[in-house]
Amino acid sequence: MVIDLTHIQLTYVSQYCFVSFRMDTFPKCSVCHQEFTLKGPVPYLLPCLHAVCETCVTSATGGVISCSTCQREVNLTDTSLQKDAVRQKEIFYLTVKHRPTELLCTNDDDGNQAVCWCQECEEFLCEYCQNMHSSVRLSRNHAVHNFGDITPQNLENETICSIHEWYPLDLFDKSCNMCICCQCRRGEHADHDVGYLDEAAEGVTQRIEQHRKDMSALLSRQQTHLQSIRQETQLTNRTQDTLRKTIEHTFRSLRSQLDQREKELLIDLESQTMETKATLHAFETSCEEHHARCTDTSGYIRKCLLYASKSVLLQLETTVEGMTRTCLETASPKTHDVPEAVFNTNGFSKLKSDMSGFGSITTLKEDSEGGTPEDKQTQTDDDYLADLEQKHEMELAKLESNIASQNERTKQLQQLTDKLNAEANNMKLELAKLESNIASHKESTEQLQRLTEKLHAEANNMKLMLAEKDQTCHVALETINRLQTFLIGFPTEGCVHLLKTGVVDRRMVLNCLHLKYDKDRVNLDYVHINTEGDLVNRRSDTRSAGVGRLKKYWGTCSTAPLPRAGCPQYWEMKCRVSLDETLTEYRRILEVGVCREEQRDVWLWLGERPGSYSMSVSHCTTHGRICRKTWKEGKNVLCLPDTLPNTAGASHTLQYGVVYDDARKKIVFIDVKENKVISTSNNVDTSQPLWPMFGVYNPHRLTVSMTLVVGSDINMTEEKKAMIIKALSWW
Structure with missing residues (x-):
């Protein structure tokens, strides 16, 4: 209920x-x-x-x-x-x-600061209204609480019946599932099951209290389970590190043995190929000589038929006939079967099976049971006992697990090497048997050549990959060492990224600044910073007159100007925008940029000020939609349409980044979500310190909440680095 x-x-x-x-x-x-x-x-x-x-x-x-x-x-x-x-x-x-x-007096709506709350009147009262409230006979006995004395319990107020005024809701109709007063009880609820409100509430309280206990017990069990999972995760990570090193060493030795066997087979292949080519060359020479004689004879016969007279033909008949008979009686050319060599893979399936089953990652439970049946069938008793001894050593002493594992893997690798040698001997025997059938296989040379090229290519690729990996690791270590040495005493505050691998130079370092909104300079007449630290386009309910506050600019600045670090500096803004109505004319939404100190509070935006560089999002009459406009020294230099639709009720999240490079005198504005550069301003005047500025506008037409993303909170991807490098045009 x-x-x-x-x-x-x-x-x-x-x-x-x-x-x-x-x-x-x-x-x-x-x-x-x-x-x-x-x-x-x-x-x-x-x-x-x-x-x-x-x-x-x-x-x-x-x-x-x-x-x-x-x-x-x-x-x-x-x-x-x-x-x-x-x-x-x-x-x-x-x-x-x-x-x-934020609470103002609601009694006379005079805008005074409220100091207490009347529970019965449900109104906030200032000091003056509190005194008047206590002096009036009708309200002098009301429960008035100062803000410091209010608790969740004393906020409860007696609810009055909406039908029968002045009658409290002190009954509960179980049939209608609603609260009623005593007058309702006499009316349409007369025949219903009605009880006291306190009794009904007490029953509900007991049931909700039981729900709370059930949830507390469930949370306790879940916490215990999560703690157990985290402990198992840590143990698994340590075990993974130990086994990874063992596996890498084992298979490194195995690959070395396979490379040696590959070289032996390639030498055998080269020797047999040379013999086959010599035989084919002798056949080719004999066939070419016979072909030349036949060609000459056939050519002369064609000439006789073309040029000789009848008398000459009669004279030449005997000679031509004799030569023709000689050619025909010579052993006619026949197709010589090319001896074919094959790569004997007898036992290859078993070798692959042994390789696929070689080594396994098992749990301690399986180890305690003595291994799987397959392991017992393929291992000798000595191997099984050594394996079991190693597993017990890993369980009893984690520090000695690497040595024991390497010894065991070495034994297994030796066994595998013996098997490979045995298979190689079998291959040699099979090759000797196949030599008698070489004449029946014509296409062996091409197949053998392709196989040889493939094996050479795979071997070269593997060597190149290993060399490239070693070179990459070497370069990475050198880069890290140089970068660590270079960054000692780096004068900036924030998160540092190296833009180009292997190059350590101050101009190649990107510093993600740790900027902060200057809360003491926020123009509270138009904007304020909420409890989450976001800049929103709503005036503050409490607008204390600070000496250093901005009076004209609709926003705020950073707490300090940009440092002259001699390297690119970067920060981002994440803006959540909701349109209450369709924008017209030049209505602005937001603005980000930098300016000199004396230009911070000249006008309500930066765009038309000298000594300023900014990017604004506003309605554009030229394109008839919302655009991103770039301003430099008071001039509009670029206008690009934005993805935010200009329709009432539209909501969108915009994210922009700013790169400031005092060494190259550049400022770059980036659309982070679209992953592209909006604009680049060159020849920036860096003779004076520049202040980051942030503005949000038009609270009656839209809602803007701007979050400052700085330091390590910035997701600096490789794509973003490449985009910044291209925008600054270094290489």
């Missing part, structure tokens, strides 16, 4: 919801991930007990909501969502506890 009671959910359920979540964390929408605020969209409760804001409920595509926390989909046509009263009270309590400066 579900009881829809605000104060019951607050008093009992919320006490246990905070067991798994920190009370200092404001809840967020499971769809748009926006943080709930006291004056923002109302949270609704999903069947999975996660919350979704009212904005996402009303704008759900196809009436289906997908919870990003647990990936469960909810069809709003089949499911009716109720307001999440627990999280509403939670947001209220967290706001009072951690953001009291």
Whole structure:
């Protein structure tokens, strides 16, 4: 049975919801991930007990909501969502506890800072209204709590019946599953099963308390299981390192033996091929001589028929006939069968089988049982005992496992070598038998040549691969050593990347700066920095007048100017944009760039200022859509369409990067998501320090949240490095 009671959910359920979540964390929408605020969209409760804001409920595509926390989909046509009263009270309590400066007096709406809360009136009161509230007869006995004294328990308030005013909801109708007052009891609920609200709430509390205990026990079991898995993972990693070294040594020795055998076979092949070629050459010479005689005779006969007179033909008949008979009686040419050599692979299947079954990775359980039946059939007793001894040594002493494993693998490799030698002897015997049948195989030479070339190619490829691997490792070690020596005393703060492998030079080092928003200079009349550290285009509810705050520019700057490091410096911005309406004219969305110190607060954006370099995202009347515009020294130098659609309700995440190179006097703007360079500004004036600037605009038409991605949080991929290298045009 579900009881829809605000104060019951607050008093009992919320006490246990905070067991798994920190009370200092404001809840967020499971769809748009926006943080709930006291004056923002109302949270609704999903069947999975996660919350979704009212904005996402009303704008759900196809009436289906997908919870990003647990990936469960909810069809709003089949499911009716109720307001999440627990999280509403939670947001209220967290706001009072951690953001009291955002709460203003609601009694006279005079904008004064609130200092207390009237539980019965449900209003915030300033000091003046608190005194007036306590002096009026109707409200002098109200429960008024100072912000420091408010707890989740004293936020509970008596709920009044919406039908019969001034009558509290102190009864519960089990038939209708709803709270009623005593007047409702006498009316349409007269014949229903009705009980006291406190009794019904106590039953619900006991059942929810049992649910909490069940979940606590489950979490404890899961924690124990996770700890066991982590310990097993660590043990597995150590075992993997030990066995990997053993396997590498074993198969390195095996490959050496196979290379030696390959050389012997190639020498035998070369010797037999030379004999076969000599025989074929003798046949070829004899056949060519006979062919030449026949050709000459045939040619002279054609000439006789063409030029000789009848009398001459009669004279030549005897001579021509004699020569023709001589050619015909000579042994007629016949096809000589080329002796064919084959690569005897008898026993190859067994060798492959032995190789495929050679070595195994087994668990300690299998080892304790003495190995598998296949191992016992193929190993001798000595080998089996040695293997068993090694496995016991690995189990008893991890530090001696490498030596024992190498010894055992050496014995197994020797056995395999003996088998290979035996197979080689068998191959030699088979080759001797096949010499008598060489004459019956004509195409052997070509096949043998192809096989020889293939074997040579594979051997050369393997040698090249091994040489390349050794060279790569050597270069990497030298580069690391040089880079470590070079980076000692590097004057920048952040995460350093080497842009070109094997080259250690300050101009080849990319420094991902650790920039920070200057919270003391934020223009609070138009923007502010939220609790997550993001710059948003909403004015701050509390706008303290700071001496150093920006007055004109809609944004903020970094806490310090860019250092003159003599190398490229890099930072990124991740911007979440939601359009409330279609943009027109030159409406700006956001802006990033750098400028000189005196230009930081000249105008509401950087684009038209001298001594500034920036990239802005705004509506463009030229292209009729949202574009990215690059500005240099107060001039628009480039305009490119952006992927953000200019439609109301559109939401998109944009991510841009900025490269500043004071040595080459360049600034590069990069679209990180599209992985391409937007624009490059050359001949940048670096005579004065430049300040990174960040701006967000038009709060009445759209929502912008800009996150600063810096230092080690930047995902510096090889593609991104190549893009930066190409933009700076080094090589």
